[in-house]
Amino acid sequence: MRITRNRRRHKAFLAVTMALLGMAALLAAGCAAMRSDSGPKEVYRAEIKPLNQDQSRSNVGGTALFEVYESELVVTVSLTGAPPNMTHMQHLHGFTQDEDAECPDQSADRNNDGAIDLLEIEATMGRTLIPLHDQPAHLAIQGAYPRADANGSLSYSQRIPLGQLKNALKAKHGLTEFDLEDMAITIHGVDAATPLPPSVKSLPGVRPQDSLPIACGELEEVD
Numbered sequence: 001m002r003i004t005r006n007r008r009r010h011k012a013f014l015a016v017t018m019a020l021l022g023m024a025a026l027l028a029a030g031c032a033a034m035r036s037d038s039g040p041k042e043v044y045r046a047e048i049k050p051l052n053q054d055q056s057r058s059n060v061g062g063t064a065l066f067e068v069y070e071s072e073l074v075v076t077v078s079l080t081g082a083p084p085n086m087t088h089m090q091h092l093h094g095f096t097q098d099e100d101a102e103c104p105d106q107s108a109d110r111n112n113d114g115a116i117d118l119l120e121i122e123a124t125m126g127r128t129l130i131p132l133h134d135q136p137a138h139l140a141i142q143g144a145y146p147r148a149d150a151n152g153s154l155s156y157s158q159r160i161p162l163g164q165l166k167n168a169l170k171a172k173h174g175l176t177e178f179d180l181e182d183m184a185i186t187i188h189g190v191d192a193a194t195p196l197p198p199s200v201k202s203l204p205g206v207r208p209q210d211s212l213p214i215a216c217g218e219l220e221e222v223d
């Protein structure tokens with residue numbers, strides 16, 4: 001009697017265990033499938049290094065990550081050493097023809113005033129393509145850019161609708177090939193009180209202190 005009951009219990013226990021194991025296996029398989037479906041299709045990374053250190057008197061560094069999903073581009077920038085307590089313009093720069101944007105070296109300072117200004121970076125980086133603020137797909141230079149805290153740390157994260165972004169790039173710049181590998185990111189802006197030579201050029205209506213490039217990074221695809 002007792003043995004039979006125990007055996008029955010044991011059988012029931014086995015059945016429940018097998019069912020649970022089966023469910024666990026199904027769940028694991030499901031999760032793995034979901035992960036591979038929802039992960040980024042491509043990932044690009046830029047190592048950000050300082051520019052114009054004589055003017056910025058700072059050592060800006062960090063990384064920018066660009067994750068391309070089916071319908072979104074997710075951008076994450078994290079920096080340290082930026083001029084503190086101020087917003088910093090940041091953009092993806094590039095050429096509209098098939099040409100690789102490169103961060104400039106000191107030879108980009110064509111007028112030899114000691115600073116590589118916004119117009120001088122165009123020779124190696126092309127034009128401003130994508131502003132990394134709160135509405136990048138609008139492509140307007142104006143927007144809410146991230147702010148460096150009192151320690152000079154800056155972090156930015158934005159999900160950009162990819163279809164809208166590509167359409168805007170095509171309409172505004174005639175860009176038909178969207179290739180992040182050919183782009184480079186710049187961070188701009190020194191303290192408003194920073195003395196700059198009058199020859200430092202900027203955009204109309206933008207203080208040269210706000211547009212001076214202070215860091216740059218070239219995008220590389222991550223395998």
Ligand SMILES: [Cu+2]
Nearest residue numbers: 090091128186
């Ligand atoms: Cu820029």
